[in-house]
Amino acid sequence: MTLTRQLSRIAKLLVDAEGIGFPEAEARLRAMTLDIVVGPDAANPAGHAAALTALAVSRRTFLGGVRVIGGLGQPLQSSLSTRATLDEALAEIGVNGFPGPAAATIGIGKAAARDHICACWDGWRAGVRSGARVALGTSNNPLAGIAAGAHAVGAAFQGLRGRTDLPADIDLWPGDGDIPDFGQVFLPSAVWLFGLGNLGQAFLWSLAALPYADGVDRALVLQDYDRVREENWGTSILVPDDRFGDLKTKMAEAWAEARGFRVARIDRALRTDLRRANDEPHLVLSGLDKIAPRRLLADVGFDTIIDVGLGRTARDFDRYRVNVFDKTRTIDAHFDGVVDPAPRPAAPDLPAYAKLEAEIGRCGAAEIGNASVAVPYVSAIAAAVATARAIAICSGQPCSPGEVQKVSASERRAAAASCPIEAPGVGHAGRAGVPHIATAPALPAAVR
Structure with missing residues (x-):
């Protein structure tokens, strides 16, 4: 069986964790199907963001197909799409139906709760519950x-x-003390994104979900040198189904401009000569996956750097780390003496990689063996946490400088105590406004 590159980094999770072969791993992924049930009480900014995000990440993980059913003719209450209704926005992402019952079901909204897992939220808190809870x-x-x-x-x-324990809630607000209502905070006006892989695209997704007031200028600088490859499809929320080879920055630019952002691109790697111009963003969201370029960020001239890292292996793939750096706590000092893991000269000593080596060669098998395990729902959560930190900083609120969490954990680790972040040049684009709410005739009640 020829390895399907689009699935390689998700299939690797099952191969490395369970010792099965790549054909069996892909077969199991293709047997995974999901129903997303949307209740009428999901007709709000959190509920529609939950439904759109659930579809966007699940269609890259549940390869047998994803159906969205329920009250989908609701006028859209999300800035993630310019479509008129929720079902139009879902169809824009792409729904792939399947025959028969689903292998798993999740609900969006209390009215969708039965005996399956449901998404729930309250202000800056997000979690999952089962049934009547x-x-x-x-x-x-x-x-x-x-x-x-x-x-x-x-x-x-x-x-x-086979992991049935429900994970703990996620607290997005990064500070101690009084937690503001979302309508009281200020949104970032200008952000520089380094790396447009799975994390960088998830940053864009969270930023695009923010309800900027009509006509407010919001600027992005997108920097990456890489092109979209087949293996990016399974891990990255914006990669199209059948178009590869474009620059990641170019793909992201088109998506962001369609949602009202003013975009500048830098289509090269971060180098020692890069310096921020006076009219460029002071605030960085970094999704770089190497230590050396992270250290280089210290000399570019940014006020604030929010750096996010993800786990790489089948044991820690759903771990994320969020750190905040400013002039007093610098990113180069934080990563001083830290090095990336050295790549192995050969693939892991598992039967699956021996078979893969016979099929695609030693170098190809070693490349897959050294690649990181990644699933898009982890990136989406980590990016939402990082964006909440950006909002806190723009709102002049104290912020935790560091947090490490595991998505599937039954208890959350305490974040570092919040402290003031020195960000004199970081501007804001006003308070959160009313989300995009369209009015249109009700459309069919399900997307198949």
Whole structure:
């Protein structure tokens, strides 16, 4: 069987964790099917962000197909799409139906709760519940919806792998003390994104979900040198189904401009000569996956750097780390003496890689063996956490400088105590406004 490159980094999770072969891993992924049930009480910014995110990440993990059913003719209450109704926005992402019952079901909204996993949210908090335990709170925060929708997909995916304990809630607000309502915070006006892989695209997804007021200028600088490859499809939320070879920055630019952002591109790697111009963003969201370029960020001239890292192996693939750096706590000092793991000269000593080596050669098998395991629901959650930190900084609020969490954990680790972040040049684009709410005749009640 020829390895399907689009699935390689997800299939690798099952291969490395369970010692099965790549053909069996792909067959299991293709047998995974999911129903997403949307209740009428999901007609709010958090609920629609949850539904759209759940579809966007699950269709790259549940390869047998994803159906979205329920009250989908609702006028869209999300800035993630310019479509008029929820079902139009879902169809824009892409739905792949399947015959027969689903292997797993998740609900969006309390009315969708039965005996399956449901996404839930309350202000800056996101979680999953089962059955009658579902309760929804304040629903005006799209970041909580993003985290909740991705969280539910992750719980369903882990459930099909035999891990049935529900994970703990995720607290998005990064500070101590009083937690502001989402309508009281300020949104970032200008952000520089380094790396447009799975994390960088998830950053864009969270930023696009923020309800900027009409006519407010919001600017992005997108920097990456890489092109979209087949193996990016299974891990990255914006990669199209059948178009590879474009620059990642070019693909991301088109998507962001369609959602109202003013975009500048830098289509090269981060080098020692890069310096920020006076009119360029002071705030960075970094999704770089190597240590050396992270250290280089210290000399570019940014006020604030929010750096996110993900796990790489079958044991820690759903771990994420979020760190905040400023002039007093610098990224180069934090990573001083830290090195990336050295690549192995050969593939892991597992039967699956021996068979793969015979099929695609030693170098190809070693490349797959050294690649990181990645699933898109983890990136979506980590990006929502990082974007919440950007909002806190733009709002002049204290912020935790560091946090490490595992999505599937039954208890959350305490984040570092919050502290003031020195960000004199980081501007904001005003308070969160009313999300995109379209009015249109009701459309059919399901997308198949």
